[in-house]
Amino acid sequence: MNQLPIFLNLRDRPVILLGDGEAADAKRRLIERSGGICVGEDNADARIAIVALEDEAEAIEAVARLKARGLIVNAVDRPALCDFTTPAIIDRDPVLIAIGTGGASAGLAKALRQRFEGLLPATLGDLARALDSARDAIRYRWPGSAERRRAIDAALAPNGALDPLSDLDADPVAGWIAGGGAGVAAGLYDIAIGSPDPDELTLRQVRLLGSADLVLHPHDMPPAILSRARADAAMQIDDGETTAEGVTVRLIWALTAGSS
Template identity: 90%
Template sequence: MNQLPIFLNLRDRPVILLGDGEAADAKRRLIARSGGICVGEDNHDARLAIVALEDEDEAIAAVARLKARGLIVNAVDRPALCDFTTPAIIDRDPVLIAIGTGGASAGLAKALRQRLEGLLPATLGDLARRLDAARDAIRQRWPGGAECRRAIDAALAPGGTLDPLSDHAADAVAVWIAGGGAGVSAGRYEIAIASPDPDELTLRQVRLLGSADLVLHPSDMPPAILARARADAAMRIDDEEDGAPEGVVVRLIWAPTAGSS
């Protein structure tokens, strides 16, 4: 990962936009859609700027001026000048999915967005709102933080009670809370990796990695496999020592017929 994906709250905030034409109009619509206010270069309250100037020299000069003021700058179609890039967006309010390539190919990001649009149900935003409204009820049902996280992970897993890629009735969240379901229990689990290709992981293996609090692994385990674990999971080279913390501990080993190459 060579960029940090973040979501900015631009509601009623000024964003400098320089340029005219199709590219600038597209950015103007994007800023307005997110609640921001397009302003000119003379605005001194803005902290973000987008340069959509067609002339190369003018664009380079504008980026230099804005960066000298301490602004974070995007230069349309000039990734080398960008502090940030704008992704392709799938909007299922309040669910927002952003697809970026670091400026390498806007066309690829667009193609992925179009493909994923067909997979995500229109009711995905409703599911998010119902989960938000049920926060207190969820905490009461699963009072432990780790226990609660594992229950939610299980419900949202493929084929789970609240699988986000499926349509759900209006009372689906309430039914799930009433019925319970603890998800992956705390304990130690061992996964035998048969291939360095992460696409060959089984659904069970992906679920365990996605629930792990700690992942123990050999030193030659490919980063692509480790990347399937929770983003905030602790990682440690497996030294077979005791003292692992409580929670879900996943130990990765190579299957007898597999290797790291």
Template identity: 65%
Template sequence: MHQLPIFLNLTGRTVVLVGEGEAAEAKARLIQRAGGRIISAWEAGATIAFVALGDEAAARAAADALRAHGLLVNVVDRPDLCDFTTPAIVDRAPVTIAIGTGGASAGLAKAIRQRLEALLPARLGDLAGALYAARAAMKARWPVAADRRRAIDAALAPGGALDPLDAGAADRVGEWLAAAAPDRPSRLETIRLTSADPDELTLRAARLLGEADHVFHPPHIPAAILARTRADAARHIAAAPPRESPPGLSLWLEMQVIAL
């Protein structure tokens, strides 16, 4: 990962936009959609800055001047001058999906965005709102955080009661809460790795790594593979799989030796 993806709350904040023309107008629309207030030159309290100037020397000078005031600066179409880049956006408010390439190819980011636009239901934001409204009810139903997370993960899984790709999922949150929660006993799965390259993980292995509550592994398992596990999954360095696995889904990772 070459950049840290963040979502910045610009509502009521001041943003400097230097430039004019189509590129500047596009940035202005983006800032306004996010609730920012646009000014054309630095003033105290400004949050970030955009520079949309055709002349490279002028763009560099403007960026340097704004950066001297402590602002992070985006220079349109000049990634080498940028402190941050703006992604292609799929907007299903409050769900926002950002696709960035670090300035390498805006066209690639746009192509991925178009694919996701076709895939994601227009009412995906309604599902997020319904889940937010149901937070108190979910905590009452599953007081233990781990149980609550497992129930939500199961509901949001492909084909689950609240599958995000199902346009009607938002209407079923109440029904899902009222239904009997299925038992989810302790379960241990083994993943035999044939490569240190995470891009060579099977679909099953990638899915299990994203779902696991606990990951048991010997110390030589590559860090790039472990990085594909859920961020809040507990990791355990061990010489062998556990005799008794903890509640939820546990994984045992091992490198498979391939005979030549």
């Protein structure tokens, strides 16, 4: 991961936009759709700027001026000058899915967005709002943060009570809370890895990695496999000893594993 994906709240905030033409118009629509206010370079309150100038020399000079003021800058079609890039977006308000390539190919990001658009139901935003409204009820049902996270993970997993890609009932969250479900229990789980290709992981293995608080692994475990774990999971070379709490997943090469 060579960039940190973040979502910025631009509501009523100024964003400097330099340029004219199709590229600038597209960025203007994006800023205004996000609630931001497009302003000129002389605005002293702006902290973000987008440069959509066609002329190469003018764009380079503008980026340098803005960065010298401490702004973070996006330069359209010039990834080497960018502090941040704007992704392809799937909007299921309040759910936003951003697809980026670090500026390598906007076309690829767009193609992926179009593919994923067809997979995501229009009701995805309704599910998000229902979970938000039930926040207090969820905390009451699962008081501990770890057990609460595991229950939510299990509910949102494929074929789970709240599987976001399935056809859900009118009020699925209330039924899920009433029915309960603990998700992946705390403990140590061994996963036998037979291939360095992450696409060969089973659904169970992916679910365990996605629930892990700690991942133990041999020194030669490929990063592509490790990347399937939770982004905030702790990673540790397996030395045969652990006293960690929560869900611990130990990755073992299948040829040397005693279990799978």
